[in-house]
Amino acid sequence: MPRETLNRDQIVQAAIELLDAEGVDGLSMRRLGRHLGSAATAMYWHVGSKDKLIALAGDQVWGEVGLPDPDAIGWRDAAAAFAQEWYAMLTRHQWLMPASSSHIIYGTETARRQDHCYRIFETAGFADEELDAAVATLLTFVTGTALEDAAAATTRARIRREGGDEEEGVKEVVAWANGIAMEFPRLRARIEAGAQARITQASTKITFGVGIILDGLQARLGTRAGGTPRP
Structure with missing residues (x-):
């Protein structure tokens, strides 16, 4: 997938899928790029670094937790x-x-x-x-x-x-x-x-x-x- 057709949300979601399957040690920009059909450089261009990507992925999965109303x-x-x-x-x-x-x-x-x-x-x-x-x-x-x-x-x-x-x-x-x-x-x-x-x-x-x-x-x-x- 060419860099110009990728966006940060797509990369983060793909990273979550890879993290779910392989864990933190199994995530690399190269593997993520292959998963998305793009170059590893495109991953860096959109998210900056692996550490930043893990932080983005972690924050996104927190969004799955509901907000039950105590009132x-x-x-x-x-x-x-x-x-x-x-x-x-x-x-x-x-x-x-x-x-x-x-x-x-x-x-x-x-x-x-x-x-x-x-x-x-x-x-x-x-x-x-x-x-x-x-x-x-x-x-x-x-x-x-x-x-x-x-x-x-x-x-x-x-x-x-x-x-x-x-x-x-x-x-x-x-x-x-x-x-x-x-x-x-x-x-x-x-x-x-x-x-x-x-x-x-x-x-x-x-x-x-x-x-x-x-x-x-x-x-x-x-x-x-x-x-x-x-x-």
Whole structure:
């Protein structure tokens, strides 16, 4: 595709597709150019650098997270829905977590979601330092939960790039980790009970975890001079 027929949006979307398939290490301007039928120089001309392109791609996928209205459905339901969509986005784009550790990913879409998360907890009644802490608590849980999935996806992408058998490679890693875990009684008990398979389900990790966080935040609101937390 000649440079003059390309635009930044097309390049960013193509980069997201390549990142989804191959991860951050699999993205290069040369590979992206081949994907679009254009020269690598055209990629640089439109987006400047690989780092800038990853930042643009990251901000764009943040735009997939919905903005549930806390005034319409209540702050708890809005926070839970926001967390679910946030986690789902990170699951679809598992390169975003590794990329965020080495790139500054921020833009209009990212800021809009961040601002909306503050709105949700403001509606609940949090303010000042407690507002910051409530937002940070939800952020830490969702991103931490997604990090495990991202690590697995990164491992799979590396095995593919190296020409190995993806499924066999993952089995070897899991067997190695389980071998270590089996030396510890509580971890061994959970593995033998099959809990490891259940706990990796998004519905278990996110719904249960977010519920506990919101229970704690709501209880904190309720301890303020006999105040009644908002729904």
